[in-house]
Amino acid sequence: MGYKKASFIENLAEKIGLIPNLHKEKYQEFEGDMRHFTDEEVAQMYENFPPPEKWDNWVEYDPKAWPRKKKITYQIVPTTCFNCESACGLTAFIDKETQEVKKFEGNPHHPGSRGRNCAKGPATINQITDPDRILFPLKRKGKRGEGEWERITWDEALDTIAVRIRKAIKEDRHNEIAYHVGRPGHEKFMNWILQGWGIDGHNSHTNICSSGARFGYNIWYGYDRPSPDHSNAKFILLISAHLESGHYFNPHAQRIIEGKMKGAKLATMDPRLSNTASMSDYWMPTYPGTEAAVLLAMALIILEEGLYNKEYLENWTNWQEYLKALHGDKEVTFENYIAAMIDEYKEFTPEYAEKESGVKAEMILEQPD
Numbered sequence: 389m390g391y392k393k394a395s396f397i398e399n400l401a402e403k404i405g406l407i408p409n410l411h412k413e414k415y416q417e418f419e420g421d422m423r424h425f426t427d428e429e430v431a432q433m434y435e436n437f438p439p440p441e442k443w444d445n446w447v448e449y450d451p452k453a454w455p456r457k458k459k460i461t462y463q464i465v466p467t468t469c470f471n472c473e474s475a476c477g478l479t480a481f482i483d484k485e486t487q488e489v490k491k492f493e494g495n496p497h498h499p500g501s502r503g504r505n506c507a508k509g510p511a512t513i514n515q516i517t518d519p520d521r522i523l524f525p526l527k528r529k530g531k532r533g534e535g536e537w538e539r540i541t542w543d544e545a546l547d548t549i550a551v552r553i554r555k556a557i558k559e560d561r562h563n564e565i566a567y568h569v570g571r572p573g574h575e576k577f578m579n580w581i582l583q584g585w586g587i588d589g590h591n592s593h594t595n596i597c598s599s600g601a602r603f604g605y606n607i608w609y610g611y612d613r614p615s616p617d618h619s620n621a622k623f624i625l626l627i628s629a630h631l632e633s634g635h636y637f638n639p640h641a642q643r644i645i646e647g648k649m650k651g652a653k654l655a656t657m658d659p660r661l662s663n664t665a666s667m668s669d670y671w672m673p674t675y676p677g678t679e680a681a682v683l684l685a686m687a688l689i690i691l692e693e694g695l696y697n698k699e700y701l702e703n704w705t706n707w708q709e710y711l712k713a714l715h716g717d718k719e720v721t722f723e724n725y726i727a728a729m730i731d732e733y734k735e736f737t738p739e740y741a742e743k744e745s746g747v748k749a750e751m752i753l754e755q756p757d
């Protein structure tokens with residue numbers, strides 16, 4: 389990573405002002421990698437990004453007018469990408485003359501994405517200019533399936549739907565009401581309403597996407613999309629997460645790569661040799677659906693070899709309750725708890741995991757340096 393030295397052609401083009409000077413003195417200090425820099429320092433590297441004090445009046449040349457130098461004055465407005473739930477920071481460049489959004493770029497002041505977006509972020513411009521985008525309510529005309537629609541007002545749309553919902557609730561037909569949203573970004577609020585109405589009908593693409601993983605996280609520690617401290621991790625285990633080829637959590641991806649640059653080892657469980665797997669220190673090609681066997685074997689090794697975080701386990705798990713409920717004959721001590729857990733997990737050996745998943749037992753046993 390870092391900035392390369394300017395080539396002869398780049399030098400010439402920068403000198404005569406054909407392209408901006410991307411090779412100023414101070415950039416050279418970033419030669420090498422960026423692992424020593426804080427988030428703020430990384431943000432400062434975006435020197436060519438307009439500083440916020442100029443966001444109300446930012447002038448750039450129109451690239452489409454090249455080689456003419458046609459200036460466009462923008463107002464830059466911070467906004468959020470919602471093409472996935474990472475909700476990275478974007479900035480919308482609004483042409484002050486036409487009031488049209490002309491492009492989206494990253495927002496280096498956003499703490500999550502730090503100005504680095506995946507391709508879908510700037511591509512948001514395609515959505516707002518999509519000729520098929522529905523900008524107002526439409527009501528079906530004619531028979532279902534005939535494809536005929538007419539424009540109605542928002543009031544008519546809301547009244548029509550409200551009357552039908554009210555009628556269904558009054559007639560005790562709660563199960564005939566469903567709410568569907570593409571990407572839920574306001575779960576709590578809408579759930580309060582639906583639950584207040586006695587309706588169990590919230591649907592979204594998440595229901596067939598990440599809800600299984602989120603449910604696990606939620607019951608485990610109360611957050612459905614946690615953000616581990618990847619950039620300071622020593623070992624990162626990815627379970628079918630395609631960071632390099634389209635997995636949507638770009639803020640995680642950039643920190644995982646930072647962690648790797650600091651020496652963290654990366655292991656990826658994935659049946660196929662994905663781009664991410666190929667960048668990993670360990671590729672664990674599990675048969676689809678057998679990842680749990682490997683995880684259970686890892687848990688057994690961690691317990692047997694005392695590799696767990698004792699302080700955390702002692703203070704943040706209900707080990708006393710577990711012992712009392714399932715091993716009433718044993719004294720309630722942490723050591724007895726660990727012994728009971730080892731007994732609980734004893735069938736999940738690395739050999740068992742290999743048989744189930746296809747991942748070699750030696751790889752499961754291997755400890756990164």
Ligand code: SF4
Nearest residue numbers: 469472476506509638
């Ligand atoms: S990861 Fe990409 S799609 Fe998701 S919010 Fe960030 S820029 Fe948008």
